[in-house]
Amino acid sequence: MTTASRAKWLTAILLIAMLGVVVVSLAVGSVQIPPDQVLWRCLAALKGQITDDAVDRILFTTRLPRIILAAAVGSALAMAGLAAQTLFRNPLASPYIVGVSSGSAVGAVAAMLLISTTTAITFTAVPAFSIVSGLLVTAIVFLLGRRGKNLGYGLLLAGIAIGALCSSVTAGALYLAGERLQNLVFWLMGGFWRANWHHALLMVPVSACGLITLIMLAPAMNVALAGDRSAQDLGLNIKKLQKLLLIFIALETALAVSLTGIIGFVGLIIPHLLRLIIGADHNRLVPATAIGGALLMIVADTLARTLAAPAEIPVGILTAMVGAPVFLWLLQRRNLGRSVV
Amino acid sequence: MTVSVENITFAYKHAQYVLNGISLELKPGTVTAIFGPNGSGKSTLLRCINRTLQPQSGSVTIENRRVNSMSHQEIARMIAVVPQDTPSDIPFTAAEMVMLGRFAHRTVWDHETAEDRTIMTQALVRLNAFDLASRPFNCLSGGERQRIILARALAQQTPIMLFDEPDTHLDISHRLELYKLVRKLADEGKTIFMACHDIFTAPMFVDTAVLLQRGNIHAMGPTNSVLTSSNIAEVFGTSINISWQHNLSFAVSLA
Numbered sequence: 001m002t003t004a005s006r007a008k009w010l011t012a013i014l015l016i017a018m019l020g021v022v023v024v025s026l027a028v029g030s031v032q033i034p035p036d037q038v039l040w041r042c043l044a045a046l047k048g049q050i051t052d053d054a055v056d057r058i059l060f061t062t063r064l065p066r067i068i069l070a071a072a073v074g075s076a077l078a079m080a081g082l083a084a085q086t087l088f089r090n091p092l093a094s095p096y097i098v099g100v101s102s103g104s105a106v107g108a109v110a111a112m113l114l115i116s117t118t119t120a121i122t123f124t125a126v127p128a129f130s131i132v133s134g135l136l137v138t139a140i141v142f143l144l145g146r147r148g149k150n151l152g153y154g155l156l157l158a159g160i161a162i163g164a165l166c167s168s169v170t171a172g173a174l175y176l177a178g179e180r181l182q183n184l185v186f187w188l189m190g191g192f193w194r195a196n197w198h199h200a201l202l203m204v205p206v207s208a209c210g211l212i213t214l215i216m217l218a219p220a221m222n223v224a225l226a227g228d229r230s231a232q233d234l235g236l237n238i239k240k241l242q243k244l245l246l247i248f249i250a251l252e253t254a255l256a257v258s259l260t261g262i263i264g265f266v267g268l269i270i271p272h273l274l275r276l277i278i279g280a281d282h283n284r285l286v287p288a289t290a291i292g293g294a295l296l297m298i299v300a301d302t303l304a305r306t307l308a309a310p311a312e313i314p315v316g317i318l319t320a321m322v323g324a325p326v327f328l329w330l331l332q333r334r335n336l337g338r339s340v341v
Numbered sequence: 342m343t344v345s346v347e348n349i350t351f352a353y354k355h356a357q358y359v360l361n362g363i364s365l366e367l368k369p370g371t372v373t374a375i376f377g378p379n380g381s382g383k384s385t386l387l388r389c390i391n392r393t394l395q396p397q398s399g400s401v402t403i404e405n406r407r408v409n410s411m412s413h414q415e416i417a418r419m420i421a422v423v424p425q426d427t428p429s430d431i432p433f434t435a436a437e438m439v440m441l442g443r444f445a446h447r448t449v450w451d452h453e454t455a456e457d458r459t460i461m462t463q464a465l466v467r468l469n470a471f472d473l474a475s476r477p478f479n480c481l482s483g484g485e486r487q488r489i490i491l492a493r494a495l496a497q498q499t500p501i502m503l504f505d506e507p508d509t510h511l512d513i514s515h516r517l518e519l520y521k522l523v524r525k526l527a528d529e530g531k532t533i534f535m536a537c538h539d540i541f542t543a544p545m546f547v548d549t550a551v552l553l554q555r556g557n558i559h560a561m562g563p564t565n566s567v568l569t570s571s572n573i574a575e576v577f578g579t580s581i582n583i584s585w586q587h588n589l590s591f592a593v594s595l596a
């Protein structure tokens with residue numbers, strides 16, 4: 001089978017798997033709803049017939065927005081990870097490498113400390129503060145690291161340094177403020193328990209626009225992998241592409257993080273794994289990555305809310321628990337030095 | 342298409358001038374080869390022509406259009422480059438690699454078309470590399486990689502082609518194959534400019550030779566008037582006897 005047809009099959013399988021997982025995820029939880037009933041209720045809902053009974057409320061007010069948010073955040077993070085891996089020509093880059101997440105964390109701390117600890121206000125202030133500070137920190141990283149014909153090295157170093165600085169601020173605040181920042185601990189681990197339709201309807205267009213953007217940039221991203229000089233010879237303004245990718249990473253990641261906290265490893269693992277299976281051609285990799293990220297996140301979140309029910313495990317713990325061993329396995333299989341972007 | 346290079350100077354940061362007022366003209370249907378010692382500025386001149394380096398002064402024009410006023414993509418639709426070295430850690434198959442040559446002809450909205458694939462296949466066939474198509478680029482030998490890069494440049498379908506020391510990693514038979522292809526491309530009407538180390542076999546396929554010495558043109562013209570014993574001695578600081586039999590062949594002996 002050629003890689004092209006393998007890619008088509010894999011994308012189709014991922015899509016079908018995702019739909020299946022959505023049904024399962026709607027069915028399971030503190031109230032178990034049989035899958036056939038889930039399907040009938042969904043069909044009825046599509047026709048506009050939503051009743052006011054408990055089952056419909058659980059399905060369409062509690063579980064569905066949460067699943068949709070998980071899918072949108074998962075694909076946003078996976079696509080941002082792919083963009084980062086292409087920007088840095090390094091398969092081990094993640095969307096958090098340019099400092100967005102640590103910047104967002106500082107904003108979240110500031111919101112929690114400065115504004116209020118009452119939940120109602122915090123829940124709108126935290127996303128707003130974290131998105132602004134996440135974007136701000138990325139802008140600072142860009143200003144510090146923009147020199148040279150290739151943005152890669154400068155951004156990488158500036159991102160790591162500024163990220164470390166932000167993390168120390170967050171850690172210091174946690175140390176000093178202790179219990180007042182209980183929320184922050186949950187926020188840092190990431191999760192979807194606050195999910196509602198507002199969040200879902202905010203995130204879905206962002207991910208959808210992201211997907212369209214990356215599909216349009218796919219040929220240019222392919223050329224970027226050929227090396228700086230070749231990329232210019234082939235007609236690509238590499239620095240312009242890198243700036244676009246940086247903006248893409250910052251927007252997708254900052255919004256995802258502001259709504260659901262810092263969920264690790266999805267952005268690193270999904271593009272990397274799919275690249276191993278279907279090759280590096282972004283025309284195929286972009287759609288597969290978007291679907292793969294959504295799929296993994298729905299699975300992880302379903303586990304997060306059912307494994308220890310009625311308690312919730314922060315989904316960030318689950319993705320990391322699955323992600324870290326996969327990551328280590330990849331490191332064992334591939335030589336770090338010889339990049340296989 | 343005719344390329345005019347007018348009085349360009351170029352210096353890298355904190356360095357002396359690498360190019361010192363170079364002027365020359367490249368004509369369609371001809372092969373112009375530039376010879377000179379390491380560090381004489383051959384590659385730099387090549388890079389200034391397709392604006393991957395920006396000369397400090399002077400101008401490069403293609404059919405009276407200044408290269409400076411064009412975007413990278415416009416330039417890549419007119420000029421293809423076969424670079425000296427290509428990183429080997431590129432995660433594409435040979436076919437995907439050749440397909441990159443079509444990038445210059447894309448717009449944001451139209452992606453890979455059937456025409457692109459036909460052109461890609463033709464380029465591979467022309468380089469006898471069709472059987473390499475689905476092999477990973479990073480698993481190919483040096484010579485095979487070179488053929489794929491050449492195919493990529495052909496897939497760009499440009500009227501002008503620049504070769505940056507394409508002979509570096511090739512043995513004599515592959516070298517001759519390459520020069521024959523270069524000659525044929527010129528005979529098809531392309532404008533060819535080639536930076537070259539090989540002063541012994543390349544001249545057989547070249548129309549105009551340029552001899553570069555520390556950023557200055559030492560001699561330029563028909564090969565038999567440029568690659569002479571005295572010029573070689575002055576530029577390379579080594580003495581060999583070159584006796585031209587007719588326009589295309591010569592005998593070499595130690596002086």
